[in-house]
Amino acid sequence: MNQKKFLLAGFLLLSVLAFGQRPNTDGMIYLDENRRPVLRENIIIPDVNGYKVLKCDFHMHTVFSDGLVWPTIRNQEVWEDGLDAFAITDHIEYQPHKADVNTDHNRAHELLKNVAPKNNLILVKGSEITRNTPPGHFNAIFIKDSSPFIEDRKKEFDRDALMKAAEQNAFIFWNHPGWQPNIEGSYEWLPLIDDLYKNNALHGIEVINGFGVHLKALDWCVDKDLTVMGTSDIHNLIDHDYDRSKEYVHRTMTLVMAKDRTPESIREALDEGRTVAWASKILAGKEEHVRNLFDACVQLMPSHFTEKKDNGDTINYYEIRNNSDLYFELVLSEGNATKQIILYPRSFQIISAAGGQSSLSYDVVSTYIRSNKHLNVSFPLK
Amino acid sequence: MNQKKFLLAGFLLLSVLAFGQRPNTDGMIYLDENRRPVLRENIIIPDVNGYKVLKCDFHMHTVFSDGLVWPTIRNQEVWEDGLDAFAITDHIEYQPHKADVNTDHNRAHELLKNVAPKNNLILVKGSEITRNTPPGHFNAIFIKDSSPFIEDRKKEFDRDALMKAAEQNAFIFWNHPGWQPNIEGSYEWLPLIDDLYKNNALHGIEVINGFGVHLKALDWCVDKDLTVMGTSDIHNLIDHDYDRSKEYVHRTMTLVMAKDRTPESIREALDEGRTVAWASKILAGKEEHVRNLFDACVQLMPSHFTEKKDNGDTINYYEIRNNSDLYFELVLSEGNATKQIILYPRSFQIISAAGGQSSLSYDVVSTYIRSNKHLNVSFPLK
Amino acid sequence: MNQKKFLLAGFLLLSVLAFGQRPNTDGMIYLDENRRPVLRENIIIPDVNGYKVLKCDFHMHTVFSDGLVWPTIRNQEVWEDGLDAFAITDHIEYQPHKADVNTDHNRAHELLKNVAPKNNLILVKGSEITRNTPPGHFNAIFIKDSSPFIEDRKKEFDRDALMKAAEQNAFIFWNHPGWQPNIEGSYEWLPLIDDLYKNNALHGIEVINGFGVHLKALDWCVDKDLTVMGTSDIHNLIDHDYDRSKEYVHRTMTLVMAKDRTPESIREALDEGRTVAWASKILAGKEEHVRNLFDACVQLMPSHFTEKKDNGDTINYYEIRNNSDLYFELVLSEGNATKQIILYPRSFQIISAAGGQSSLSYDVVSTYIRSNKHLNVSFPLK
């Protein structure tokens, strides 16, 4: 019995037990107050220079490879988490449940083909092509057919499956470089990676995968003009892995700045590299995109109050607003003002600055635009 | 020692203990992870027909009457709760701490005069003029001086203090009618109330006071064109009285639809009656204002999916969006569609409707526009 | 990449980023603060008359019938929820994923045979034998082999599978009677139920299934000496269905008062009927067991304070303690004292009573010992 029963009120009043239960009709009580509200969260991020900021997760697993849930659970999680687009990317080469589950590589996607659109979600077709480390794993998304991808985990790297994905016009990204630090060469720009890159079979890299941030990959993305990706790579349950009691915690995802909320616009944005990887408190991306995102979300208001000190000095007070569900942490880099500003999702702070200054500069230490560099922002003072 | 110490990062790295503490410098550890983040919540409510929706609470107490906190705590609560404007309205006639606390009726306000503006808050001067029930208590706000108000709790009602407030051009509202249901006449439109009303010494009524909704007062506001007020009337701590683990729970307040975020605009809106009382899941007000507020917050999107049944029937799917921090609960009144819709703050739902209909009607059962009437809304279907 | 990486501290100090990240080694940051702590909750319920109170859920589904998770997720949920024992009870007759998943009825259990004991959990073998309503579904647990159960959903009820289960010495209970109130006879003690009962093929009934309380079933259990069962019947995710933000919300389960934490003791307790069904705020069971459980959990302390009124009357104050994770709500039925007492998990209240009384009586309105009767308790006053 897993259906939800709803109540139709005749007019205003219903009989309910003292402790908030629904009515006792024919010997039944319905304990609806114990249910979790089922709803789609609206993650608020303002448009960035006319682009919509789509929340996308293009790396996740189901029982059809080494995930632990039926594909519909992934759809449900995506809907509730407020995402716009997702891909099921089960491993081609690793199917630990194969004794019990269909091994057809197209199957998980197929099971969601009518489910996602009913939920107003964009489903992108994908597969994880899984090689030994180095170089490790690759996701091919926007593919047409997973069946031609050859399973191959020999010691020597076989690039055939990736080239076939490229022939399908896939968008291909390298997954979690650096996740096996003990394997030599696993976190390096090896010749075989370079070969893929030069043959147009590598378009992005996971700078953030789940709870791991791969800062060297950010440098590669910047230097070689690859697209910055963030993904959950979820195998277990989102609610199991992420600490939802913290308001700023969301699954790791890619923020895609797209013209429209369509698969085509997402693909275009990925091709153009208009992305920022987001992992709860951390944003990582190319400077231009991180800056535009910051500017769209954070606003320093004109001074609302001036304090005069006995010695004639003045201190101005300003409200700084975070109009988004992102998290920002700023440390003063230039000027005489509040040293540290923490902007939790949808919250405001008051800061103060000595009078007579025309601007302040802050390092946004919760962002990365290079492995060793935060975004630096300057606020003109009014 | 109650100062907060902040950390200035040289560059990226700091030494921290395994379990997330700040650095051990000279034998000190700072346990900042245990602190509650201090921030101003941004309650999201879109503008309503060009008016800003200001969050106001014009009824609260401090140690200067029967409240239990110093005035600065009220300012702090108001700032953190994301309110725009407030008034301290200590009782003129009831000062249980008078053996220990200054009895000057202007004093609590005076202590906040420089505090509120530094926090970008609008502080309105007020007093609670406290008569026996019936008729009970009245708040006079936008007053200039509390000292001339005569303390008087004789059996017979003395209207002098209220008339003096009216002479100061106060905005006067009747507090929590109905809160003492056992006293005869306490929840009725008595002649002495009518007398105040006719002498322009009564401009509004608390339709919601804290956790009590006074529905008869809503009818009086509608019938006599009085302003609908909602207030916390907080004596203890906001965080003590309200269950903040529920995302939809906020202190009871008045939503004031004002041209600007200024005291003058608030006063104008109060005089014009552009208000809705808000108590967590409940909204109460005149139909026009509740409807405008609903329309600004809730949006039915064009259908994103159509399902064809075997018998040729179609079902259309729609996303319905709550773009606000308010809560709405809808029950279908006309049409063939999803029967009940619960819109938690900033959340979306998917609803379905049989094809071939041009509109749907719902009772918004979480609103009141009369003691026995919910707002009814109609959605054209696209 | 779904492994958790733990940190070995050399001594006291580690390098961590300002916002609590783990160290940047070779270009990696680990965002462990965003992870949900993985732990087994200890649900505190004191022993009852020398019996341990074991937390058991003998009704749940996986992808092997109409559930949406791999069996290991059920094990994980059970471990984290602090349960002692569980059974996977996939439908024999309903396997909507059969195009993709092994249909062997023993398989889900087999996959957990080595997992549960490693987690110190008691795994009991079960199947749901699924007939049309009426009479509907039955769970057979403590079975040896699911394969002989005949799939049969013909209009006419076929009791063969149940008799085969009985031959395996199964413990058989009737699931969620009353869940389809629109079907005639679905919530009645039909002859074919009576037949099973008389042939020793029916030993218990689900008085609570998920969010539905079947009060008539409680009367049947009392009148016919059947065992009271509570189960989650979970198909989706526990964390998805239950509102864990409320401290008192737990999955629905059976509290089994057993001599030891062993399968044998559980079976013995089920056979003896030593159970109470628990659904967050609700407890339902036979009077004897509900009373013993209450007495083990709730304690009225001797009076700690006496107040003397001007008229010579006295009022005594008492602390009432809930030493358990259960929830109790009491309404005064006899005496002159605090009218309502709400005892949240592990919390205390202070109550007062007029002097000169030797005892107080309360209805524990959060319990049911009959469809129309709460447990009534009497406290001697000291």
Next chain:
Amino acid sequence: MNQKKFLLAGFLLLSVLAFGQRPNTDGMIYLDENRRPVLRENIIIPDVNGYKVLKCDFHMHTVFSDGLVWPTIRNQEVWEDGLDAFAITDHIEYQPHKADVNTDHNRAHELLKNVAPKNNLILVKGSEITRNTPPGHFNAIFIKDSSPFIEDRKKEFDRDALMKAAEQNAFIFWNHPGWQPNIEGSYEWLPLIDDLYKNNALHGIEVINGFGVHLKALDWCVDKDLTVMGTSDIHNLIDHDYDRSKEYVHRTMTLVMAKDRTPESIREALDEGRTVAWASKILAGKEEHVRNLFDACVQLMPSHFTEKKDNGDTINYYEIRNNSDLYFELVLSEGNATKQIILYPRSFQIISAAGGQSSLSYDVVSTYIRSNKHLNVSFPLK
């Protein structure tokens, strides 16, 4: 209107609105579901060697010095937080509200004399004797009269007030040494401290004050046999300063191991030094007391499962239980087993250890028994 109205159920049923409100009687709705449950938390800590572990906070402020609440709020916070004993310790020398509030140093305590016992709380009389830093502030508790304490904040330290407190048989402790690291000598064992110590006017030191841990003070306590104290030193609101969304966060307090729950037993325990300072995840105290507390709370169960590897090696699995509301974090120091164990309040973990070992040793890195030393514990393996 700040009274709570309770509901008396005639029998089982009441009329309630669809969204869980209380009944509409005479035009009133009561929104009780929005109220925070008012209850006393039961902090679970097992007895330690026959001593009760009393939760005590002997440092807090009210409007009678530089606190921001009326004394009854402190009583309310203490009751709700589950503490057993407390003292109001307003500053003798610092009364920033003196223009508005009675300056009698005995007054705050007097206002609670009848309140605390009605709530079954132990109220101890105290004052904060406030000197410039160094050496700074001292709390004198178990005093009889605050009025003779001389206000004195001259540059030169005046010990008279402390000697008068000692004459009243006060228990005197030094507050937050190290809180002003920039003042020379502020975190040192100065001659004037030594003078107090030798004249029996110094009996303890705050090793933890609010969010600051003063590790050097722990060494002084150990070396000079002073009592380890932990206090909140709360000025604002407990719920404002502490992040209650984290289950392990409690106000900083002193755990006092006392024979009985009486003032006399507390005093005896303080004199004997049977205390541990507790600040959410941190415990600090003398080795003997921290060890006894740990042993009372944490239990390694006999192995419940053994795994045999192909090479003949065995791995044993054990459940480790935290039977308390304290938090413990362990790092392996000797043996071949799980490296790190995090024990959240009332939670269990499973650990594994290679077979053939007779014991394991762990550093309990969340405890301090010296400024540079954690408790080390050894578990025999069964």
